[in-house]
Amino acid sequence: MILDLDAFIEKERPFWDELRALLKRQGDQPNRRMSIDEAQRFQYLYQRASSDLVKIKTFAGDVEIKNYLENLVARAYSQLHEESDRIARFSPLRWFFSTFPQTFRRHWKAFAVSFGTFLVGAGFGAGMLVNDYELKADFIPGQFGHLSGKPSERVEKEERHEFDYFQSRQTFSASLMANNIRVSYMAMVMGITYGVGTVILLFFNGTMIGAIAFDYIADGQIVFLLGWLLPHGSIELPAIFIGGQAGVVLGRAMFGWGTDLRLRQRLKLIRPDLLTLVAGASLMMVWAGIVESFLSQYHRPQLYSWKILLGSIELIALIMFLYLGGRKKWRKGRDK
Amino acid sequence: MALGKTTELKIQTPEGVEFSLPLAGPVTRCAAWAFDLAMVVVLFQIISTVLQVLAIISGDMAMALSIGLQFVVMIGYGIFFEWLWKGQTIGKRIMKLQVIDERGMTLKLNQIVLRNLFRVVDSLPVFYLVGGLSCLLSSRAQRLGDLAAGTLVVRRKEIAEPELDELLGDEVNSFREFPRLEAQLRQRVSAEEVRLAVDAVLRRNELESKSRLSVYKEIADFFRDKVEFPEEVTHGLSDEQYVRNVVATLFERKMKI
Structure with a gap:
């Protein structure tokens, strides 16, 4: 019991001041690492302040000191229990070449769901057009007006059209990147609806691509289609699937299948992975945006084979990257 | 960790210490968002002004940069400031709000990024309707982004320093003659009870004269039960x-904090 509060404060205040000074120093330099001695001292001071707070709360009704100590203890608590996020050095290269593909592989089933949903959507889109070609206008949004006509007519027009490298290419590229990055993280974010939003988004994108692909193939324009879509699509579509993969991971965490963890804990566990997948997909979208703007729209028949080859190489490289990136064996071989 | 009546988050540390943080409601958060929106509009304006100069050299590049930068500002504004100021944007600073980890720990970058990415859903269909509803329905006033990121928005707790000196004036506090009884009083009164008394003194002019008498009588009786000061001190004391x-x-004994 504290009989003499003044004496108590006088005795304890140096410890509080020391803790406050340590907190201030850590706040000013968040990346600074404490030495073992400092950390031990910090923990001691935190425990001492905690115990003082309990005493004050139990035996004295002093609001100011209680608030002051609560504030001190809350700050020390968060400092002491923080996971080494700020301290650990982030290496962008290691993240991209190791963490990203590792994360992708860890959630490969979610990727399969994402890709599968898209394929079902594509099949649906194509199937509906087989059934009733008049539905084409319903599957291809108004913003893609150039796709509304007959594919062979567009191909003929595009092949005659002089490609201008400079006319609005950069603007086109920037809007593609912004739009596609938005789509990929939208696919992730919609996972909060227990995955329903993600599935709808992937299915919808699938129906659109399926309808377009069917339209061109049925009109005998498969080479044009591949030359047009492969250079950027080989990166852009997988990026959307990866965004969807993150959405499926989030949706699964919302349901909590196969785990006893509570929702908060489940979300906490997947958070870094969600971010890694979305950030990786966004970087892929930047590349896809550049290719789509500066190469994909360049329609010259003599270039089709090169464009298809480039698109195929990109796709194979992407698959290898996602399959091998960050694997121990492969990394060892590379280090040698 | 336990919940209060949706208005505060109580955190109990492993050391058995409990502290509480007041949660921010949708209205204050909306006001903070309005300030942030104004800031984003100002940034857009600055970007477009600067790029008008670039447009003289290349209109295409200026347009591309404008689209790119606007996208970066839209996504990055909240992330940048919440990371820089540990959970605060300009709007939140003005409204004295702060984003914190739901367990009271330091915010991690992935939490900040996620809660900001989720704005696309929370802002649906208009004016953050989804986020606002989620905030109202959630027991801890969380929008979907907060739920996914494991964050909460709290009102920054002001350390109470009531302007009591003026109110109490220079009148002699007769209790001071009995420091031992004063010490007992301090020990027996809880923080909440002190708050009650302080509020009564601070808001005395807001009370009608009749109710003022009855309120003070009730409070005085309550404290009389806690510690009994001798008759010589309390005699004639209203x-x-x-x-x-x-x-x-x-x-x-005011402590300078």
């Missing part, structure tokens, strides 16, 4: 003066 003496006793 209920109101009694309460003021109690408050003066509890705040007599």
Whole structure:
């Protein structure tokens, strides 16, 4: 019991001041690492302040000191229990070449769901057009007006059209990147609806691509289609699937299948992975945006084979990257 | 960790210490968002002004940069400031709000990024309707982004430093003659009870004269039950003066924080 509060404060205040000074120093330099001695001292001071707070709360009704100590203890608590996020050095290269593909592989089933949903959507889109070609206008949004006509007519027009490298290419590229990055993280974010939003988004994108692909193939324009879509699509579509993969991971965490963890804990566990997948997909979208703007729209028949080859190489490289990136064996071989 | 009546988050540390943080409601958060929106509009304006100069050289590049930068500002504004100021944007600073980890720990970058990416859903269909509803329905006033990121928005707790000196005036606190009884009073009164007395003194002019008498009587009786001061001190002391003496006793030693 504290009989003499003044004496108590006088005795304890140096410890509080020391803790406050340590907190201030850590706040000013968040990346600074404490030495073992400092950390031990910090923990001691935190425990001492905690115990003082309990005493004050139990035996004295002093609001100011209680608030002051609560504030001190809350700050020390968060400092002491923080996971080494700020301290650990982030290496962008290691993240991209190791963490990203590792994360992708860890959630490969979610990727399969994402890709599968898209394929079902594509099949649906194509199937509906087989059934009733008049539905084409319903599957291809108004913003893609150039796709509304007959594919062979567009191909003929595009092949005659002089490609201008400079006319609005950069603007086109920037809007593609912004739009596609938005789509990929939208696919992730919609996972909060227990995955329903993600599935709808992937299915919808699938129906659109399926309808377009069917339209061109049925009109005998498969080479044009591949030359047009492969250079950027080989990166852009997988990026959307990866965004969807993150959405499926989030949706699964919302349901909590196969785990006893509570929702908060489940979300906490997947958070870094969600971010890694979305950030990786966004970087892929930047590349896809550049290719789509500066190469994909360049329609010259003599270039089709090169464009298809480039698109195929990109796709194979992407698959290898996602399959091998960050694997121990492969990394060892590379280090040698 | 336990929940209060949706208005505060109580955190209990492994050391058995409990502290509480007041949660921010949708209205204050909306006001903070309005300030942030204004800031984003200002940034857009600055970008477009600067790029008008670039447009003289290349209109295409200026347009591309404008689209790119606007996208970066839209996504990055909240992330940048919440990371820089540990959970605060300009709007949140003005409204004295702060984003914190739901367990009271330091915010991690992935939490900040996620809660900001989720704005696309929370802002649906218009004016953050989804986020606002989620905030109202959630027991901890979380929008979907907060739920996914494991964050909460709290009101920054001001350390109470009531302007009591002026109110209490220079009148002599007769309780001071009995420091031992004063010490007992401090020990037996809880923080909430002190708050009650302080509020009564601070808001005395807001009370009608009749209710003022009855409120002070009730509070004074309550403190009389806690510690009994000798007759020589309390004789002729009105209920109101009694309460003021109690408050003066509890705040007599002001600590500079």
